[in-house]
Amino acid sequence: MGSLLLPGPTQVPHKVLMAGAAPMVNHRGPEFKKMIDEMTQNVKKVFKTQNDVFTITSSGTGGLETVVANFVNRGDKVLVASIGNFGERFRDIALQYGAEVQFMDFGWGNAADPAQIKAALDADTNHEIKAIFIQHNETSTAVVNPIKEVAEARGNHPALLIVDSVSGMGAADLRMDEWGLDVVVAASQKAFMAPPGIAFVSVNERAWKVAEANTNAKYYFDLLKYKKNLAKGQTPFTPAISTIYAVYESVKMLLEMGIDDVIAEHYFRRDMVRAAIRALGLDLVAPDEIASPAVTAIYAPKGIDPIKLRKLINERYHVVIAGGQGKFQEVAFRIGHLGYVEDLEILGAIAALEMALHELGHKFELGAGVGAAQKAIMSHRIK
Ligand SMILES: Cc1ncc(COP(=O)(O)O)c(C=O)c1O
Known part of the structure; x- marks a missing residue:
């Protein structure tokens, strides 16, 4: 087994995988109620909220669709602040649900500008x-948005x-209640x-009022059904019980480590990867001030195809990294460093990247990236 970066x-700790292998229970029974109640209480701590958090059996995009379907009526005007592929996805979902979208495109590689958002709201x-x-x-694009400042704006x-x-x-700081966010996915x-x-999906009181008055078409993603059922310790439809077992366990682990310490570790990993990439003479997509602690996007050097590069890294060294997304597909690649990742897995990925770059003809001193990452690890770990 190599590394899945x-x-x-993301990689799943052994204990969490084992938790997911437990036998099924009745999702309308007392064991399930106990589990979802406890898991929800713990997930709320990760969201830093007192609001309910609803568990929806779907991928993340189902969460995005849920929040559009429940908080947007047909013909409503909405503002989508986009800095990349997933901003465009929000726009596309909102359009499907009949919204009139004011699309603010801040550009791939940039963060959203709270001042411009404020100006758009002031004009409204x-x-x-x-x-x-x-x-x-x-x-x-591996960029973090200034959500607190957007909330202030x-x-x-x-x-x-x-x-x-x-x-x-769980990777970058987010404080739902303190920052006054209405809905978080x-x-x-x-x-x-x-x-x-x-x-x-977490929803505050203000947003509930909007959901209760919402008239858009929805069935599976109707949050009122999730609210009614969570009060009974259930979900409206058959849940992904195995994934709930896993999250029940993994959230306990996150809280044992301390969520702020977990986030600090993500920032350390980000800085380690960025130091290594710079030492190899490659360009990063995001500037330091807005760089993501979850993932790093890197431009492939001139003349090197990032798809070929990733294929080599995977086939020779069994390290899986991500491709560029959307319009970055042919020019960039990404190293994920969120969730369960050890220092030496990242070090291994940098070593694999170096060997593949070397094979493809990029000129640099072999070991430069690994050395930079080692220095970052030692200065972080040795107190
Ligand atoms: C920021 C963001 N939003 C939404 C999604 C969609 O999630 P999923 O692929 O689970 O549908 C992703 C997935 O990578 C994401 O990174």
Whole structure:
């Protein structure tokens, strides 16, 4: 087995995998109730919220669709602040649900600018904008958005602030209640260190009022059904029980480590990867100030095909890294470092990257990236 360094699905600790292998229970019975109640309480701590968190059996995109379907009426104006592939996905879902989308494209590789969002909201004097959709961590470009500042920019405008933290939750700081976020989405297969299968959606009181009055078509993703059922310790439809077993265990592990310490570890890994990449003479997509602690996007050197590079790294050295997404497919590649990752797995990935780059003709001193990563590890670990 090599290393799986994708920005999701991520590696799953052995204990979590074993938890997922437990026999099925009745999802309308007392064992399930106990489990989902406890898991929900713990997931709330990761979201830093007192609001309910709903467990939806779907991938992260199901969570995105849920929040559009429940908080947007046909014909509503919504603002989508996009910095990459997943911002575009929010736009596309909102369009499917009949929204009139004001698409603010901040450009791939940039973060959203709270001042521009504030200006757009200030210009909306009739309060036609009903919701602001934004990514916490944009996985395609490996950029973190300034969500706290965006929340401040929203100020007293009544639009709901709806945040996709699918790849951000547990990797980058997010404080749902303290920052006044109305709706937040996450998913099991990212920093939660669990298999795919669950989207989490948290909703505050303000947003509930909007959901209760919502008239858009929905059935499976109707949050009112999830709310009614969670009160009984159930989900409206058959849940991904095995993934719930896994998350039950993995969230306990996250809380034992301490969520702020887990996040700090992600930032350390980010800095280690960035130091190594720079030492190899490669260009990073994101500038330091907005660089993601979950994933790093790297431009392939001129003349080297990133698809060929990844294939070599995978076939020769059994390290799986991610390709560029959307329009970055042919120019970039990404190293995921969220969730359950050891220092030496990253070191191994850097070593594999070096050997593959060397084979493909990139000129650099072999070992330069590994050396930079080693220095970062030692200065972090040796106190
Ligand atoms: C920021 C972000 N949003 C949404 C999604 C969609 O999640 P899924 O692939 O689980 O549907 C992803 C997946 O990588 C993501 O990174």
